[in-house]
Amino acid sequence: MLRRIICSAPAAALTMIFLAASSAWAGMGHPSPGQMGLQGAASPVSAEIHNFYDFVNVIIVAIAVFVLLLMLYVMYRFNEQSNPNPSRTAHNTLLEVAWTVIPILILVAIAIPSFRLLNFQYSYPKADITIKATGYTWYWAHAYPDLGDFSFETRMLDDAAREELIAENIPAPRNLAVDNEVVVPVNKVVNVLVTADPEGVIHDWTIPSFGSKVDAVPGRVTTTWFKPTVEGIFYGQCSELCGKDHAFMPIGVRVVSEETFAAWSEAMQAANTAGKDARGEKDKTKRREKLREKKELIKKAKQIIREAALRQRGNRKLAEVNAVGMQ
Numbered sequence: 001m002l003r004r005i006i007c008s009a010p011a012a013a014l015t016m017i018f019l020a021a022s023s024a025w026a027g028m029g030h031p032s033p034g035q036m037g038l039q040g041a042a043s044p045v046s047a048e049i050h051n052f053y054d055f056v057n058v059i060i061v062a063i064a065v066f067v068l069l070l071m072l073y074v075m076y077r078f079n080e081q082s083n084p085n086p087s088r089t090a091h092n093t094l095l096e097v098a099w100t101v102i103p104i105l106i107l108v109a110i111a112i113p114s115f116r117l118l119n120f121q122y123s124y125p126k127a128d129i130t131i132k133a134t135g136y137t138w139y140w141a142h143a144y145p146d147l148g149d150f151s152f153e154t155r156m157l158d159d160a161a162r163e164e165l166i167a168e169n170i171p172a173p174r175n176l177a178v179d180n181e182v183v184v185p186v187n188k189v190v191n192v193l194v195t196a197d198p199e200g201v202i203h204d205w206t207i208p209s210f211g212s213k214v215d216a217v218p219g220r221v222t223t224t225w226f227k228p229t230v231e232g233i234f235y236g237q238c239s240e241l242c243g244k245d246h247a248f249m250p251i252g253v254r255v256v257s258e259e260t261f262a263a264w265s266e267a268m269q270a271a272n273t274a275g276k277d278a279r280g281e282k283d284k285t286k287r288r289e290k291l292r293e294k295k296e297l298i299k300k301a302k303q304i305i306r307e308a309a310l311r312q313r314g315n316r317k318l319a320e321v322n323a324v325g326m327q
């Protein structure tokens, strides 16, 4: 019996390692049913987080297996029957030095890559694009300060709106799909300035697949960055308990090709300009015309993203296979 337990320990360890490594098969940009481990990596920081996670998991499993085997051995070898006359030894200098020094070395081995990763997360490479995210009670607003400061609100879609998208063959997961996605170009460094409504509460802007997570604090600006390496939609949820609708303020980041991004941002900027013109316009007819123009441009921008979403649906599986291969 005892032998069988001892033999099954390595099998249990292998299972644990397999479960830890299964993060590689997890969905990218969203949680998947039955998922173990982290969401798929789609940025350099996230890929490093995965490496670190796997490395620490191996150490954890090795220590757990070692302690388990040691305990089983002690129970078997030094029980009353097999060892009727116990030794009276109370100290062993070599052993005591070893069990102090070895854990220190293990902690140092974990600390070095940990600090390296932390440093990488806060390295802030030169940004190609800056986005400002503001947390409100209970939705997000996103602005593009470098591109004429156009902005929009991001709110969770209700079931009826989701059904419409699903009917068009566009995936819209429950509690994650949003009306206005943040759009960014692939393989560009995106800097996100994060803050919250000065009269509101603390939120947290997070996209797990990018390894981006930072508090949105009223009256302060915090920053995170990511460089998306895969096209597609990446979801996150407010990660600071902020109140009644905390669970219903998701974020959706759509990563598209550079051309799609240029077309989308051009339409959004033109819509912004038309909106500003309308505000300054005294003539009612002209104002109405400007507002109609703005509406048309926003519709055009939405259509660009809708088409990109349909294209990405087909690419999705391929992208996930490639990303797993990259790890």
Ligand SMILES: [Cu+2]
Residues within 6 Å of the ligand: 135, 202, 203, 204, 238, 239, 240, 241, 242, 243, 246, 249
């Ligand atoms: Cu929140």
